[in-house]
Amino acid sequence: MMSTAVSGKLCSANGKSIPDGIADTARLIVSGIDRPRIVSNITGCLSQFGANIIESQQFSTEAHGGLFFLRIEFHVSCLRMILPELELALTYHANAYGLSWRLVPVADVKRMAIMVSREEHALNELLMRWRSGDFLADISMVISNHPHHGKAVESLGIPYHYIPVTPDTKSAAEDKQLELLSGNVDFVVLARYMQILSPRFVERFPYRIINIHHGLLPAFAGANPYRAAKERGVKLIGATAHYVTSELDAGPIIEQDVTRVDHRHGVAELRRRGSHLERSVLATAVSWHVQDRVIVHGNSTITFTN
Amino acid sequence: MMSTAVSGKLCSANGKSIPDGIADTARLIVSGIDRPRIVSNITGCLSQFGANIIESQQFSTEAHGGLFFLRIEFHVSCLRMILPELELALTYHANAYGLSWRLVPVADVKRMAIMVSREEHALNELLMRWRSGDFLADISMVISNHPHHGKAVESLGIPYHYIPVTPDTKSAAEDKQLELLSGNVDFVVLARYMQILSPRFVERFPYRIINIHHGLLPAFAGANPYRAAKERGVKLIGATAHYVTSELDAGPIIEQDVTRVDHRHGVAELRRRGSHLERSVLATAVSWHVQDRVIVHGNSTITFTN
Amino acid sequence: MMSTAVSGKLCSANGKSIPDGIADTARLIVSGIDRPRIVSNITGCLSQFGANIIESQQFSTEAHGGLFFLRIEFHVSCLRMILPELELALTYHANAYGLSWRLVPVADVKRMAIMVSREEHALNELLMRWRSGDFLADISMVISNHPHHGKAVESLGIPYHYIPVTPDTKSAAEDKQLELLSGNVDFVVLARYMQILSPRFVERFPYRIINIHHGLLPAFAGANPYRAAKERGVKLIGATAHYVTSELDAGPIIEQDVTRVDHRHGVAELRRRGSHLERSVLATAVSWHVQDRVIVHGNSTITFTN
Amino acid sequence: MMSTAVSGKLCSANGKSIPDGIADTARLIVSGIDRPRIVSNITGCLSQFGANIIESQQFSTEAHGGLFFLRIEFHVSCLRMILPELELALTYHANAYGLSWRLVPVADVKRMAIMVSREEHALNELLMRWRSGDFLADISMVISNHPHHGKAVESLGIPYHYIPVTPDTKSAAEDKQLELLSGNVDFVVLARYMQILSPRFVERFPYRIINIHHGLLPAFAGANPYRAAKERGVKLIGATAHYVTSELDAGPIIEQDVTRVDHRHGVAELRRRGSHLERSVLATAVSWHVQDRVIVHGNSTITFTN
CATH class of the missing domain: 3.40.50.170 (Formyl transferase, N-terminal domain)
Structure with a gap:
């Protein structure tokens, strides 16, 4: 299982000011065996935290039972604060479906x-x-x-x-x-x-x-x-x-x-x-x-x- | 609200045999004001019918509160049989969120x-x-x-x-x-x-x-x-x-x-x-x-x- | 040496009317060892017949002494009539420079x-x-x-x-x-x-x-x-x-x-x-x-x- | 008539060494009313000076009597020395045909x-x-x-x-x-x-x-x-x-x-x-x-x- 090491650091990059809203934006990358309900469970989990999906792409290698890949970019208030809880919830769903996942706060440059x-x-x-x-x-x-x-x-x-x-x-x-x-x-x-x-x-x-x-x-x-x-x-x-x-x-x-x-x-x-x-x-x-x-x-x- | 006129016809097109699995495949097009939980509700609704998402794309005009557009292509067993019930369920969700939608069986050529x-x-x-x-x-x-x-x-x-x-x-x-x-x-x-x-x-x-x-x-x-x-x-x-x-x-x-x-x-x-x-x-x-x-x-x- | 078999045939192609001026248009393809004066001799030869160059492209593999390639498309009055004489003249120049050449009346479809x-x-x-x-x-x-x-x-x-x-x-x-x-x-x-x-x-x-x-x-x-x-x-x-x-x-x-x-x-x-x-x-x-x-x-x- | 101001300067550009052979390379740009014999006269003139044509492109706006444009890049030994004579010869031909021309030594950066x-x-x-x-x-x-x-x-x-x-x-x-x-x-x-x-x-x-x-x-x-x-x-x-x-x-x-x-x-x-x-x-x-x-x-x- 992939997980994320959330550093406290809020990024310098190239001296540019951090784009607005980045601090509360994250990406979720999920992969595993394709099964019904994966997307609705993952997106349901995100919406319980009040997340708003900015961009979402998914791909299945087969119409049934192949591999499944998902990338969601979302915005959520107070990302840093809720992160431990969100990771816990994702771990729960990922375990239920045997999924690998990775959560990347965009500010973790x-x-x-x-x-x-x-x-x-x-x-x-x-x-x-x-x-x-x-x-x-x-x-x-x-x-x-x-x-x-x-x-x-x-x-x-x-x-x-x-x-x-x-x-x-x-x-x-x-x-x-x-x-x-x-x-x-x-x-x-x-x-x-x-x-x-x-x-x-x-x-x-x-x-x-x-x-x-x-x-x-x-x-x-x-x-x-x-x-x-x-x-x-x-x-x-x-x-x-x-x-x-x-x-x-x-x-x-x-x-x-x-x-x-x-x-x-x-x-x-x-x-x-x-x-x-x-x-x-x-x-x-x-x-x-x-x-x-x-x-x-x-x-x-x-x-x-x- | 858009809806679909499902004809009983199972298509001739150009004399080519209908590609395998088309009879149980449909596309759902949704649009409306963007709000949290839309995607999880729609995909949750589909998965209650056992649908498997083949392709899904969505777009929001703004990070918050803009317009929302979704296209899902899915496969579900016995599409024709469950269609009335599925449409009813989608109507329910669409009404709750003020969404427009259209369900198109792929076989409705x-x-x-x-x-x-x-x-x-x-x-x-x-x-x-x-x-x-x-x-x-x-x-x-x-x-x-x-x-x-x-x-x-x-x-x-x-x-x-x-x-x-x-x-x-x-x-x-x-x-x-x-x-x-x-x-x-x-x-x-x-x-x-x-x-x-x-x-x-x-x-x-x-x-x-x-x-x-x-x-x-x-x-x-x-x-x-x-x-x-x-x-x-x-x-x-x-x-x-x-x-x-x-x-x-x-x-x-x-x-x-x-x-x-x-x-x-x-x-x-x-x-x-x-x-x-x-x-x-x-x-x-x-x-x-x-x-x-x-x-x-x-x-x-x-x-x-x- | 390449040469052209000029048939008397004036082309049917696909039933389209032959584009205007085609009957008096030809292409000359020349290749050989690159030397000074090739282009001026060839174009001089063409102009002695009153030919007007429509398109001309050339390429040398080296700045000096490599291989030389030339394609000229030209228009000349009464092409069919002067063709034997033109071919004779080109043969003369080609022999002098050791060139290969091919003359193709565009009407020889x-x-x-x-x-x-x-x-x-x-x-x-x-x-x-x-x-x-x-x-x-x-x-x-x-x-x-x-x-x-x-x-x-x-x-x-x-x-x-x-x-x-x-x-x-x-x-x-x-x-x-x-x-x-x-x-x-x-x-x-x-x-x-x-x-x-x-x-x-x-x-x-x-x-x-x-x-x-x-x-x-x-x-x-x-x-x-x-x-x-x-x-x-x-x-x-x-x-x-x-x-x-x-x-x-x-x-x-x-x-x-x-x-x-x-x-x-x-x-x-x-x-x-x-x-x-x-x-x-x-x-x-x-x-x-x-x-x-x-x-x-x-x-x-x-x-x-x- | 266009002509060229040949400075004695042999270029610094960006401190790169001047590519080999540049000193003896020039470009000739010619334009005017299209007539037979222009190309053969120009190229003939260049070859009398022993020039070798590296690249040559021409374009006529019409098959007959339109405008004519020519760009020739050539190499000639001792370009600087022969330049005045070459310009004189080009002037002669250009006047005969009413052409505009420009000769640009490549080293004139x-x-x-x-x-x-x-x-x-x-x-x-x-x-x-x-x-x-x-x-x-x-x-x-x-x-x-x-x-x-x-x-x-x-x-x-x-x-x-x-x-x-x-x-x-x-x-x-x-x-x-x-x-x-x-x-x-x-x-x-x-x-x-x-x-x-x-x-x-x-x-x-x-x-x-x-x-x-x-x-x-x-x-x-x-x-x-x-x-x-x-x-x-x-x-x-x-x-x-x-x-x-x-x-x-x-x-x-x-x-x-x-x-x-x-x-x-x-x-x-x-x-x-x-x-x-x-x-x-x-x-x-x-x-x-x-x-x-x-x-x-x-x-x-x-x-x-x-």
Whole structure:
């Protein structure tokens, strides 16, 4: 069963004032075997607390007896005060139906770490959207195997950790990274981080590491996807945001998009055009993750988009 | 209050076998002032009848006290048998909350009329999708002010009514059209029907006439949108499917899409490219309407798409 | 060297009147090692005949010394009369620069055969566009391993050949197909023809067989691409039109497009949505091929699109 | 006749090393009444200088006797040395055919000014792309009626001029702006600059002021396009980059794009989604302008895109 650790913290994010009403808004994510009455019981439970449903999406894998997924965003007066009682009530219903659930007060702002190598476009896009208030999230730190983004990152008040990685030092570098991350972040974004993470690292953040792959998976997995795309003569190039699993480029896909190319575009131009795709696809995926809109199901995702 | 006329008929549509389980599937459309407990009451009511929710979408215009819209598709054993009782129960809840509602057994196949002038592409697209089973709907008739689609339409077993329209005969022609339509169709699709319908006609089918406009409304309303688009030098042309109201090209928009054009494309080429857009946008709008996915709200639509 | 067989025939196509000026319009396709002065020599040669260039596109693989590709559409008075002399002049220039070339009077309407299996959507799209004059081409015949499209095809005055194919009769069936096609068609369109053609068949129409694959190649090559797409959990499905080579689904790509899908869409729904993509991607590829806009280069294509 | 002022300067741009071969690359833009032999004469003239054509696009408004537009990008050894002679030769041919022309050495980097008000997204996108080398251009200055972008802009080494504008001071503010711009910039980009420029200002930069309008022109011209889009209930919102003329939002359109929205998205969300569109549409338009790919023709543009 999933549950929520409600911190007392009422969030800083990027120095933007917290949007009105956020303090009394929460998201409930539920999954389990589909059965009649689940929705009416859950929504009934919420309404006993006077909750008003702002947004609700559900999905059943089958018409009968498959798996069931629900995401409800609701507003309720004095959320903090009633939270223990509400959690108790939800536990009761969830147990009765064998459901997993997670209750996330929107004010419990997620903390993300960004890992990045030499190319800065994906990092810059995330920083730009974060500054404009697109992500209600904290950026706890940026970790890079290159030193040169430090000045820009630190000028925004975000800690920057330069940890070089060579084949020899990779394991020690991961130790350092994990030490920095441990307990300090809720998820990790690989914004064109070009080192393959070890299984040991990945296991520490199950379905909580988002990578942007510069190809339209499952095509062009692995290195040099733009070169491979050029060689195959495709007419569309793409980018894919996915959760990282121990198998390279094979984790659940969160979002994908494409742009049109043709014979005139060499590998460098594909890279340039693709970089803009990577920026927007990664930013969308991060924004959905931050808002608890992505639920992993097998090796794919349910995306309750907005 | 909306209610449903449940015919005993179990549908022919286009000779395709009725998809499995359709006989026990229905859609419930609810709207009204938003209040806590609506969803839990409605879903509670459904589950008392053993209904299983297949798809559910809801929308509130405000976080508190705005308008509320709900579409639920559900499966329940012996739908026909329990229907009177279920309607009674829904009436009870709806009255308590001041809600409007509509219950539509999926097997109550909607009957559509298609009206078309000289150009055949939109008509052909609708017929092609209907034959392939994309629309679970009956095509009751095709009405045209041109004779030459008759053979193709009648070869599919659909009645074709050729009713010429001139400025002098327009009113009499509408009389004939209304006589044919009256009681025989649930909605009308204007598949490039180039006559403006009189308010008298429109009022007979409130928000049940779908038009495809060959421009990206509100730009290029009225005649010759492709010429106007060329003159303005736009880089995208569009098509708009909307409900017809008494004001020309100003009714609620159901769906829109665009395609890229440039300086090389003359008006004839815009028309050719636009025709493919018109086909797909109209087909999408008809398919949503058939599935009760479009709810008119003021002069816009809520589209619970799939 | 490519050259053109100028028939005396002035085209019937689909009974549409031949567009004005077509009789004096031609396309010149040139390729070879890039060198200075090629363009000025070729265009100089054309202007000595009083030709007016309507459209011209060129592409060099490198800034210096790579390969060079040129497509010019031009209008010239009394094309038929001057053609032998023009061809002689072009031969002279081509020999001087070691170029390959092809001169195609637009009135030499290409003859296509369509091969199709059970699913009719791609066939219907091609027929619909052909009837509306989108393709200036003749449809010489439709060949199918299923009998049931015969009536619709023959009603348009197009011969329909039903040739059943079983594992045992496949070779004999290809003999029959090749006998029908031989000398009677310029290219072949596989409009969801679900039999794999033998190398012997493919070699008879080098880069003149267009297939529509219902996946976004190189992803999901082979059978059941929609099922494979569902299993991988992609957020976009695609279709790919390509020239057929002896290697399955690996020939030069002509055109591709995608549409958005998500967790709600099962394999049947992917198939339905994909079918509309297949229709438009194939129709675009055929239209480019008909207009000599596609040049094969290695295993990819140069597409001088309009 | 257009001609080029060839400065001796070999460009600094954004500190990126000048791409290889740029010093010997130039663009030739030609327009005039269409006649046979123009292309062969121009290309013949270029090849007499040993030029190699890298990219060539042309467009004729009619098959005969309309207007003719040509853009050629070519490489020639020792461009600077031969330039006077080449210009002389082009003048000769242009005079013979009554053509206008412009020769632009690619190393003559254009100087742009950016004008911006409170919202920073469009400014940031331009700066980000400029830093990554997407635009081979100099940013001479940023002018704003708000002080708060100064720090970020100046940290990149770009002068920032804060010039407040009130209804009373508008004319004086324009005087100051024009003084700063005069002789120092080749074109001006309005990156969400929310003041309407006076005709006097506009006339100083004919077709050399690019504005990003946050609506899909001609729909939603004027103020508050997102609010107007919401009220009309459109299903797509757009952004339009256009040259500024004395008539508000009515100048030649350079580029447009759209994104999908629906009933769930309020005006604030349209603004947020639209801001990403504005960024990419403006950046594309600037990049085309920088590369001399946009030619104004009447009130529309010929865009020789890449």
